Amino acid sequence: MIKDSHQTTEHYKKLVEVLGKDHVKETINSPYDFIHIAKKGISSSIVKNFKDYFNISREDTAHMLNISSPTLYRWIKAKKPLDRNYSILLFELTDLFLYGIEVFDSKENFNKWLNLPNTALGGIEPHELLEVPGGISKVRDILGRIEHGVYS
Template structure:
């Protein structure tokens, strides 16, 4: 029995990322990412400001997500890539995302994934952690 291939995060090449976002993220891609970062449809519905039913329709109709939603998916994926790099272990990063953070206003970082500002706040906090600047 072969072991599953490890998840390969996107590269940070902004030209390729821009093209990918414009073309739209496919539902199978979202599913693969979801399995790796432990998100379910309910999580994505919250972060993308879509109903579960709308997300299921993307799946049923084999549609790619519109650029506005694709961009958010890519931003979240890149954030998780950075977080795992900073923490050196995916489980430590996942635990941190579910733990209330005083520097982030006393909320769980995962609760901030529904806005670009929130994603940027988490990225900034990861930068501080990476450089040893703890609040």
């Protein structure tokens, strides 16, 4: 069985590079590794790496993590270890954004797509789903359909 491009070793190496090799020392081979790594605790500094790499404002990053911007600022400033669930969510968002960039061939094109109403999502803009339970997987499903040429 052929793996999708977002599930390759190179994809996960890029994910570790984006979040910071000094923060994510383990090898990632699948999304299940996100859970194992998150249990050990990760510095909130990876949030800064995420937002800087993808050119996302602190406000938008906080919104995706379902926290306030001042709270996110305090966490990063104090280098507070992230709770397991926030760590996993950040891994999943990074994974999704890298996949989106692979599908659309650039950060700019993916960011434009994230902010356009999508018929396959009931007219909702994909970025609106990133903060709701199950939203990341819905956006990932649409990206998979686009990658495989299915109308979305």
